[in-house]
Amino acid sequence: MATYILRRLLLSIPVLFGILFATFALARLIPGDPCRAMLGEKATKVVCDEFNHRHGLDRPIPIQFGVYVNEIAHGDFGNSFRYSKPITELLMERLPTTLELSISALLISIFIGIPLGVIAAVRHNSWVDVITMMWANVGVSMPVFWLGLMLAYIFALALKDTFFQLPPSGRLSPGIITVPFFETWAMQLSEDSFAFTIFDFVSRMNIPNAILSGNGELLKDAVTHLILPAFALSTIPTALIARMTRSAMLEVLGQDYIRTARAKGLVRRAVIMKHAFRNALLPLATVIGLSLGGLLGGAVLTETVFNLSGVGRILYDGITARDYGIIQGFTVVIAIFFVALNLIVDISYAYLDPRIRLN
Amino acid sequence: MTTQTASPLKLDTEGLSLDSVSLWQITRRRLFRRKSSLLGMIILAILIVIALTAQWIAPYDPILSMLDANPPQDIGKRSSPCIHALGCAVDQPQHIMGTDGNIRDEFSRMVYGARLSLLIGISTVTFAIIIGTVLGALGGYFGGWIDNIIMRVMDVLLAFPSLLLAIAIVTVIGPGLINALIAIGIVSIPAYARVVRGSVLSIREMDFVSASRALGGNTYDILFRRILPNALTPLIVQGTLGIASAILDAAALSFLGLGAQPPTPEWGSMLGAERNQVFTAPHLVFYPGLAIMLTVLAFNLLGDGLRDALDPRLAHMS
Numbered sequence: 001m002a003t004y005i006l007r008r009l010l011l012s013i014p015v016l017f018g019i020l021f022a023t024f025a026l027a028r029l030i031p032g033d034p035c036r037a038m039l040g041e042k043a044t045k046v047v048c049d050e051f052n053h054r055h056g057l058d059r060p061i062p063i064q065f066g067v068y069v070n071e072i073a074h075g076d077f078g079n080s081f082r083y084s085k086p087i088t089e090l091l092m093e094r095l096p097t098t099l100e101l102s103i104s105a106l107l108i109s110i111f112i113g114i115p116l117g118v119i120a121a122v123r124h125n126s127w128v129d130v131i132t133m134m135w136a137n138v139g140v141s142m143p144v145f146w147l148g149l150m151l152a153y154i155f156a157l158a159l160k161d162t163f164f165q166l167p168p169s170g171r172l173s174p175g176i177i178t179v180p181f182f183e184t185w186a187m188q189l190s191e192d193s194f195a196f197t198i199f200d201f202v203s204r205m206n207i208p209n210a211i212l213s214g215n216g217e218l219l220k221d222a223v224t225h226l227i228l229p230a231f232a233l234s235t236i237p238t239a240l241i242a243r244m245t246r247s248a249m250l251e252v253l254g255q256d257y258i259r260t261a262r263a264k265g266l267v268r269r270a271v272i273m274k275h276a277f278r279n280a281l282l283p284l285a286t287v288i289g290l291s292l293g294g295l296l297g298g299a300v301l302t303e304t305v306f307n308l309s310g311v312g313r314i315l316y317d318g319i320t321a322r323d324y325g326i327i328q329g330f331t332v333v334i335a336i337f338f339v340a341l342n343l344i345v346d347i348s349y350a351y352l353d354p355r356i357r358l359n
Numbered sequence: 360m361t362t363q364t365a366s367p368l369k370l371d372t373e374g375l376s377l378d379s380v381s382l383w384q385i386t387r388r389r390l391f392r393r394k395s396s397l398l399g400m401i402i403l404a405i406l407i408v409i410a411l412t413a414q415w416i417a418p419y420d421p422i423l424s425m426l427d428a429n430p431p432q433d434i435g436k437r438s439s440p441c442i443h444a445l446g447c448a449v450d451q452p453q454h455i456m457g458t459d460g461n462i463r464d465e466f467s468r469m470v471y472g473a474r475l476s477l478l479i480g481i482s483t484v485t486f487a488i489i490i491g492t493v494l495g496a497l498g499g500y501f502g503g504w505i506d507n508i509i510m511r512v513m514d515v516l517l518a519f520p521s522l523l524l525a526i527a528i529v530t531v532i533g534p535g536l537i538n539a540l541i542a543i544g545i546v547s548i549p550a551y552a553r554v555v556r557g558s559v560l561s562i563r564e565m566d567f568v569s570a571s572r573a574l575g576g577n578t579y580d581i582l583f584r585r586i587l588p589n590a591l592t593p594l595i596v597q598g599t600l601g602i603a604s605a606i607l608d609a610a611a612l613s614f615l616g617l618g619a620q621p622p623t624p625e626w627g628s629m630l631g632a633e634r635n636q637v638f639t640a641p642h643l644v645f646y647p648g649l650a651i652m653l654t655v656l657a658f659n660l661l662g663d664g665l666r667d668a669l670d671p672r673l674a675h676m677s
Binding site (some may be wrong): 014015019022030133134138140143144145147149152153301304315338342 | 382395473511512514515519520522523526528529530531603607610611614615627630631634635638639641644645647649651652653655656659660663
């Protein structure tokens with residue numbers, strides 16, 4: 001197993017280097033002058049020269065790349081010209097929103113997708129199966145941005161003044177004040193400490209912060225704001241997970257050992273859950289892992305529709321404002337995250353199925 | 360399930376004789392028998408008819424405002440749908456999907472949008488298939504460093520969530536429909552390269568390839584005439600499903616303002632342009648989104664049907 005992990009890690013190195021090269025090249029190839037994009041069309045040559053010098057943009061391209069790789073290796077993803085802040089700082093501010101949204105969407109898709117897939121497989125060819133699969137087909141074909149807008153229309157306007165009314169955008173209602181949970185606990189933390197960084201990051205996610213600080217009103221408000229975007233974002237992964245669970249279950253249910261389990265008189269539930277479902281989990285690991293990566297892409301659209309200030313939204317804003325720092329920094333972080341996710345999926349797959357690591 | 364292969368009559372699962380029936384005929388038969396793929400084909404057929412006859416179906420010009428129409432119409436911005444048969448006053452001009460923010464007939468724009476949507480899906484996938492096939496075939500056939508370089512580049516492309524990479528590429532080459540198509544095409548290449556490489560890897564070891572080589576066939580001939588035609592099946596399935604995701608991604612890019620630019624009647628950009636009016640004119644958001652969903656659904660259903668129909672476990676019976 002250790003050899004397998006090491007081999008997979010080594011294989012990731014050229015990919016990581018390729019990602020760094022690609023993001024560096026992309027940011028340099030963007031048409032337009034970053035100085036004029038940041039400081040306005042009327043910026044004089046002297047001002048621009050100073051700007052380029054300050055951000056190292058006047059140095060030769062290979063040197064810029066060398067500096068870039070060196071900085072990344074030290075955990076420095078550069079600075080945003082627009083916000084005049086380090087990317088890592090922006091990431092720490094924006095990532096919690098995206099993470100909260102993506103994890104909620106993933107949880108929804110797991111809790112809906114897996115049971116639906118199992119039921120559809122167990123009741124193969126029944127009306128439950130047909131409806132589930134039709135719905136799954138519609139789900140994978142759904143434009144997330146359209147579903148988001150339609151959900152906002154239905155729940156914020158059509159169902160206004162009913163029990164089902166939900167807010168159409170934002171993370172919290174105006175007037176709701178959030179206090180980091182560690183402050184309500186009266187913890188004394190130095191701003192430079194590692195614990196502060198972690199606690200600050202967690203406290204930026206409204207739901208965990210509300211739970212940890214025992215603020216019921218904040219929790220309710222945060223959940224009601226999160227339902228629509230999380231549900232919209234979860235549609236495609238839910239459908240994919242339901243389809244994958246169904247096909248994996250169908251394959252397992254046709255195996256001889258399932259017949260043996262039934263023949264020896266095991267109750268139906270035990271056969272399905274203990275014998276079949278556990279083995280059907282294998283391909284699910286891949287789908288769930290990759291769905292989380294796909295959710296990050298979907299987050300750009302969902303965050304735009306629901307006006308959430310997360311990673312997807314800042315990346316889009318960075319692109320429209322030609323903020324090299326943001327484009328480069330965030331793209332590279334997302335890609336590295338994606339590679340790490342693939343690595344974890346592969347390793348968990350090898351752990352679950354010994355045949356893979358032995359090959 | 361496959362016990363019928365032993366039967367002297369050679370019957371397929373539906374009990375039909377397979378004598379002198381080609382794989383494509385069996386595929387077609389299976390496709391038509393499957394309700395979901397039939398539904399996909401029906402939706403697609405309707406879309407193709409609409410796309411081909413857009414100029415006759417659309418009652419108005421898709422780009423011209425009603426104020427500039429001949430004769431000009433006195434109608435407001437974003438007016439609700441008006442269908443005479445459903446009780447809308449006869450003295451009102453009929454706009455079955457209402458008008459948009461620039462007082463254009465929404466239905467006419469929707470109809471022309473079908474043409475663009477199909478073109479987008481097919482052109483990007485064709486682009487990606489051609490490049491992906493050549494790369495995958497070269498990598499799979501030659502192996503070694505060629506394969507390593509090609510597949511590592513594909514790994515890098517796959518390391519980005521596809522929509523984000525497409526957004527990044529469009530930023531570099533500039534917003535616009537053609538550039539969005541190129542971006543989506545580039546992002547889709549790895550999927551085809553991988554599929555073709557996998558097929559070529561398994562087929563190149565087969566006896567008929569060795570025979571071709573022994574007979575003195577040149578590399579080009581063996582690769583493109585002997586191996587690739589046998590690797591087509593997974594490519595067709597991947598291509599059909601790929602059209603679905605290409606249409607979805609193109610609509611997303613246009614929605615974000617990076618794809619088709621106004622006044623092009625493209626569903627994603629129509630939806631994006633009116634997204635802030637969802638509470639006041641929901642029909643302008645509803646129809647384009649529904650059309651995108653139905654088109655994507657049609658290709659997904661057809662792709663799934665093709666995959667099952669071309670499944671080698673069933674196909675070997677022929």
